[in-house]
Amino acid sequence: xxxxxxxxxxxxxxxxxxxxxxxxxxxxxxxxxxxxxxxxxxxxxxxxxxxxxxxxxxxxxxxxxxxxxxxxxxxxxxxxxxxxxxxxxxxxxxxxxxxxxxxxxxxxxxxxxxxxxxxxxxxxxxxxxxxxxxxxxxxxxxxxxxxxxxx
Numbered sequence: 001x002x003x004x005x006x007x008x009x010x011x012x013x014x015x016x017x018x019x020x021x022x023x024x025x026x027x028x029x030x031x032x033x034x035x036x037x038x039x040x041x042x043x044x045x046x047x048x049x050x051x052x053x054x055x056x057x058x059x060x061x062x063x064x065x066x067x068x069x070x071x072x073x074x075x076x077x078x079x080x081x082x083x084x085x086x087x088x089x090x091x092x093x094x095x096x097x098x099x100x101x102x103x104x105x106x107x108x109x110x111x112x113x114x115x116x117x118x119x120x121x122x123x124x125x126x127x128x129x130x131x132x133x134x135x136x137x138x139x140x141x142x143x144x145x146x147x148x149x150x151x
Contacts, residue, residue: 010073010141011061017072018054020147021047032094032107046112053116067139070117072106075142078114081122081133090142091115 021028025047033040050072057065070076075090087102091114094105104111113125119139124131 006143007063007066010066010143011058013073013143013146014054014058014071016147018051018058021051042112043107046115050116066141068119070114070136070139071141072115073141073143073146075140076114076117076136077138079135079137081135086137089114093147096146 025044029040029044029047033043053069054071057069057071067074070091072091072093075088078087078089079085080087089110090101090103091106091111092103094107097103097105097108106112106115110125110127113123114136117123117136119136122133122135124133
């Protein structure tokens with residue numbers, strides 16, 4: 001697949017994500033956060049912020065901008081600052097989660113903290129054992145942000 005076709009395919013996928021969250025937001029939230037689930041508001045705010053980031057990205061679309069923030073479908077290299085160890089993750093919709101392949105849901109505790117994070121920025125992540133300092137060294141959009149079967 002040539003480079004411009006790959007870039008266009010990525011753009012199409014991001015537009016589909018925007019449409020999905022516009023049309024299916026309540027159904028999605030009801031599925032994962034039914035009733036008065038305590039995390040529903042946090043997830044809804046994250047979706048709103050994510051859609052704003054997508055709209056901005058799509059208004060001035062380029063490969064550089066596509067790879068500057070962690071999106072649903074992004075593959076990222078996460079470097080732990082304490083020891084320099086690097087983990088690679090791909091952020092996906094919950095239906096596509098596969099920990100053996102490093103595919104984590106954007107709804108997971110780690111996924112929610114990484115979504116919209118920026119390359120070359122330091123972050124402090126909350127993990128079960130406390131807080132860890134990390135840096136995102138690289139982001140690439142891997143076309144793993146399919147919305148089919150997102151619920």
